[in-house]
Amino acid sequence: MNNDDDIRNRLMLNAALLHAIAEEGNFSRAAQAVGLEQSAVSHRIKSLETALGIRLFERTTRRILPTEAGRIVSDAARRCQEIWSSALMHIADVKTSRTLRLSVSSSVTMKWVVPALQRAQAAGLDLVVDVEDRLVDLHAGEAKAAVRYGPGPYPGFHAEALLPAYLVPVARPGLLQGDLTPDAGAVGPPLLADRSALTDGTGYTWEEYFKGRNWPHAPAKTVNTFARADLAIQAAIGGMGIALGRTLLIENDIEAGFLEVVGKPVPAKSKYWLVTTAATADTEGYRDLRDWIASEAATARRQHEQLFSRT
Structure with missing residues (x-):
């Protein structure tokens, strides 16, 4: 074992202690947090500093303050603790075969999954919803499955198309007199959109x-963007402008009278998918999840027909 390996092993063994010292700012409280004697804490830190050849903490009469090197190792220790906490959480999921960790974007969670959770419980699903706007690593076990909005079909995964999607302009009732027109980018209320969709390849723009309506020019200066689709939709509910809605995100708000459709729906190039690994797709728990989501998707289709067939 070379010297770097020895130092790395020492840092790993003392990750919890380093994190506790950074959090507590005191050797005595850090010792209590990790179940050590204070003398053992002092000895371990001195040993680490000797091995690294640099001071990690400045000792004052009132507080222990990390040096620049101390901040570096303490931050690494914190991330190490988070990784192991996540690993233990996933191990608990594996031990409980009925527990399913589903990754869903924040917008789809707020507008579709949360209203349906009670029905998931009634169906007997032990469902844990991870709200993630990034693409989780399903192969690494960060989640059992994910609902994704995109063009698909996600090579290397088991992917099932759930629903087609439509782009639908929506606004607070009464905000717009009549429907959206081709010059909406120049006159009338501001247009609201999801900023991330400008670069994620989903075509939710x-x-x-405008292209789907065969209108020649998309708006430019009058588009106000938000970090998430549900925030743009919420802004429309508040009367801030016309949001580019997307099916599955707007139906409940339309039915509740918070929004109205102000333009013809246009088929989107992306759709909703249920994605998992090939190994998970063969499990009974995943099949239960798929059956429940398929039932919810069928309900959504009926909503689409009722709300948009007359548009």
Whole structure:
């Protein structure tokens, strides 16, 4: 074992202690947090500092303060603790075969999954919803499955198409007199959109909507963007402008009278998918999840027909 390996092993063994010292700012409280004698804490830190050849903490009469090197190792220790906490959480999921960890974007969670959770419980699903706007690593076990919005079909995964999607302009009732027109980018209320969709390849943009309507120019200066689709939709509910809605995110708000459709729906190039690994797809728990989501998707289709067939 070379010297770097020895130091790395020492840092790993003392990750919990380093994190506790950074959090507590005191050797005595850190010792209590990790179940050590204070003298053992002092000895371990001195040993680490000797091995690294640099001071990690400045000792004052009132508080222990990390040096620059101390901040570096303490931050690494914190991330190490988070990784192991996540690993233990996933191990608990594996031990409980009925527990299913489903990764869903924040917008789809707020507008579709949360209203349906009670029905998931009634169906007997032990469902844990991870709200993640990033693409989780399903092969690494960060989640059992994920609902994704995109063009698909996600090579290397088991992917099942759930629903097609439509782009639908929506606004607070009464905000717009009549429907959206081709000059919406220049006159009338501001257009609201999801900022991330400009770069994620899903085509969830006003440019795609205008193209779908065969209108020659997409709006430019009058589009106000938000970090998430549900925030843009919420802004529309508040009367801030016209949001580019997307099916599955707007139906409940339309039925509740918070929004109204102000333009013809346009088929989107992306759709909703249920994605998992090939190994998970063969499990009974995943099949239960798929059956429940398929039932919810069928309900959503009926909503689409009722709300948009007359548009």
